[in-house]
Amino acid sequence: MAQERELDLVEIVPNARPPVVKIIDFGKYQYQKAKEEQHQKAKQKKTEVKGIRLGLRTDEHDIEVRRKRAEKFLSGGNKVKIEIRLRGREKAHQPLARENLNNFIQSISVPNKVEQETKKFPGGFNVIIIPIK
Numbered sequence: 001m002a003q004e005r006e007l008d009l010v011e012i013v014p015n016a017r018p019p020v021v022k023i024i025d026f027g028k029y030q031y032q033k034a035k036e037e038q039h040q041k042a043k044q045k046k047t048e049v050k051g052i053r054l055g056l057r058t059d060e061h062d063i064e065v066r067r068k069r070a071e072k073f074l075s076g077g078n079k080v081k082i083e084i085r086l087r088g089r090e091k092a093h094q095p096l097a098r099e100n101l102n103n104f105i106q107s108i109s110v111p112n113k114v115e116q117e118t119k120k121f122p123g124g125f126n127v128i129i130i131p132i133k
Contacts, residue, residue, distance in 0.1 A: 001023060045077065049078070050081070053085060055084065056093060056096065085123050
């Protein structure tokens, strides 16, 4: 029948008993599948990791500006990586840096949760937070 219509016999569900086949134009079928996958890919929400960098001696107003920026990122649905950089003798005050980082996270008014706990890296500490939906 497929040869009479100059079409292809395509196996749709091979694991079924009996297997399900259709008489269709295979090239057109592949094109439709590719378009459908492309459409699904375009609809996906891509989340970015946005960064906020603090210092141990960052002033109150600058912290307020960075807090507002972090809230904007979280309300946009993005992850936020918060870094606190320690330079020179500041590296001797690691407990204070951790405390400042935790206070900053607590001050953010947008509901969030910590995705990646506070990690130490050679220049200081970082943490990744995500918005709660």
